[in-house]
Amino acid sequence: MKTLAAQVITPEDLLKHWQGHRALTRRVIELFPEKDFFEFSIGGMRPFAKLVDELLAIAAPALKGIVNRDIQPYTEASEKLILKAQYLEKWDEATDEINRYWEQLSIEDFNETFNLFGQYEFPIIHNILYFIDNEVHHRGQAYVYLRALNIEPPFFWER
Amino acid sequence: MKTLAAQVITPEDLLKHWQGHRALTRRVIELFPEKDFFEFSIGGMRPFAKLVDELLAIAAPALKGIVNRDIQPYTEASEKLILKAQYLEKWDEATDEINRYWEQLSIEDFNETFNLFGQYEFPIIHNILYFIDNEVHHRGQAYVYLRALNIEPPFFWER
Numbered sequence: 001m002k003t004l005a006a007q008v009i010t011p012e013d014l015l016k017h018w019q020g021h022r023a024l025t026r027r028v029i030e031l032f033p034e035k036d037f038f039e040f041s042i043g044g045m046r047p048f049a050k051l052v053d054e055l056l057a058i059a060a061p062a063l064k065g066i067v068n069r070d071i072q073p074y075t076e077a078s079e080k081l082i083l084k085a086q087y088l089e090k091w092d093e094a095t096d097e098i099n100r101y102w103e104q105l106s107i108e109d110f111n112e113t114f115n116l117f118g119q120y121e122f123p124i125i126h127n128i129l130y131f132i133d134n135e136v137h138h139r140g141q142a143y144v145y146l147r148a149l150n151i152e153p154p155f156f157w158e159r
Numbered sequence: 160m161k162t163l164a165a166q167v168i169t170p171e172d173l174l175k176h177w178q179g180h181r182a183l184t185r186r187v188i189e190l191f192p193e194k195d196f197f198e199f200s201i202g203g204m205r206p207f208a209k210l211v212d213e214l215l216a217i218a219a220p221a222l223k224g225i226v227n228r229d230i231q232p233y234t235e236a237s238e239k240l241i242l243k244a245q246y247l248e249k250w251d252e253a254t255d256e257i258n259r260y261w262e263q264l265s266i267e268d269f270n271e272t273f274n275l276f277g278q279y280e281f282p283i284i285h286n287i288l289y290f291i292d293n294e295v296h297h298r299g300q301a302y303v304y305l306r307a308l309n310i311e312p313p314f315f316w317e318r
Contacts, residue, residue: 005164006266008173009284017288042201043306107165125168129176130316133295137315140299147202156296157289 011110015102018132019095020159025055025139026091027154029084031146037084040145048145049087051138053077056090058131060097066114066124067101074117170269174261177291178254179318184214184298185250186313188243190305196243199304207304208246210297212236215249217290219256225273225283226260233276 009017029037029052038049057076065072081087110125120127143153168176188196188211197208205213216235224231240246269284279286302312 006270007167008170008266008269009167009288011167013284014167017285021292042303043309045303045306107167110167111165125172126176129168133180133291134315136292136295137299137302140296141303143296144201144204144300144303147204150202156293 007107011102011105011107014128015099018128019098021132021135021139022059022091022095022098024154024156024159025052025135026088027158028139028142028146029087029091031151031153032084032142033149033151034084036145036149037087038082040149042145042148045141048142049081049084051142052087052091053081055135055138056087056094058134060094060101062116062127062131063098063101065116066109066127067104069114071115071118074119166266170261170264170266173287174258177287178257180291180294180298181218181250181254181257183313183315183318184211184294185247186317187298187301187305188246188250190310190312191243191301192308192310193243195304195308196246197241199308201304201307204300207301208240208243210301211246211250212240214294214297215246215253217293219253219260221275221286221290222257222260224275225268225286226263228273230274230277233278 029048032040032048037047039047041047053076057074061072064070077090081090105124110128111123113121114124114127115121116127120130122130146153188207191199191207196206198206200206212235216233220231223229236249240249264283269287270282272280273283273286274280275286279289281289302315305312
């Protein structure tokens with residue numbers, strides 16, 4: 001549908017914002033040395049690969065669930081990825097899926113409630129803001145891992 | 160002004176979202192041991208107090224600049240805070256200021272361009288999303304500091 005009224009943010013712009021963050025996270029994945037991506041950790045936290053498992057289990061599957069109003073439990077991919085290159089491939093597949101599902105959202109949808117993963121019953125806009133915030137949060141943690149590994153992370157405002 | 164058209168997100172809801180994040184960041188500040196708040200660091204990064212200096216220099220001053228369309232350079236407070244309690248006090252003052260300035264924003268304002276700190280010329284909605292994302296990013300880093308200090312951070316979804 002076409003929006004004629006002024007919007008705080010348009011759906012197109014919110015997608016661009018999300019995908020900008022996802023492009024930055026992709027660069028952070030690329031910057032990790034292969035071994036450290038899977039193994040490096042601080043304070044008993046998950047290595048970045050495990051955090052990315054979570055991000056992949058949320059973004060495209062969650063948006064698909066929202067668009068189809070199909071409540072599925074949260075599950076991380078059963079197929080175990082063992083190379084960074086496989087993660088990057090999955091990341092790019094998710095990028096395309098997100099773009100595709102996003103086209104099916106109308107302005108009105110954002111205010112409807114959806115019970116994400118059968119656990120988080122919130123307006124869809126808040127589910128989506130959660131996906132973005134959760135990614136920024138975990139990527140912030142990955143920045144510390146990179147610094148601890150003596151690797152310069154990308155500028156935060158690069159998207 | 161009153162909004163009658165459907166919104167992806169309303170100004171009221173975006174403020175609540177931001178202040179929810181700010182409430183979580185406040186809890187993270189509270190959880191740091193006094194000394195570690197000012198001194199603990201990983202990989203040469205800023206201690207959390209320095210990151211909070213940045214967050215305080217952005218949130219309320221930036222929103223004030225936006226509302227008044229008054230371009231001021233970015234500056235961290237000249238007054239040096241030496242206690243966590245002083246940070247929490249400044250944090251709460253900023254919370255009130257943000258609420259006050261926010262009331263002066265109309266839906267149309269979010270799409271207008273503002274040259275934040277004389278450096279970042281973007282639509283106001285993107286300036287505001289940047290404030291939120293930047294806080295989530297740095298707070299994510301503080302979560303790693305807490306884990307490295309063997310302190311359990313709050314749940315990310317607590318707001």
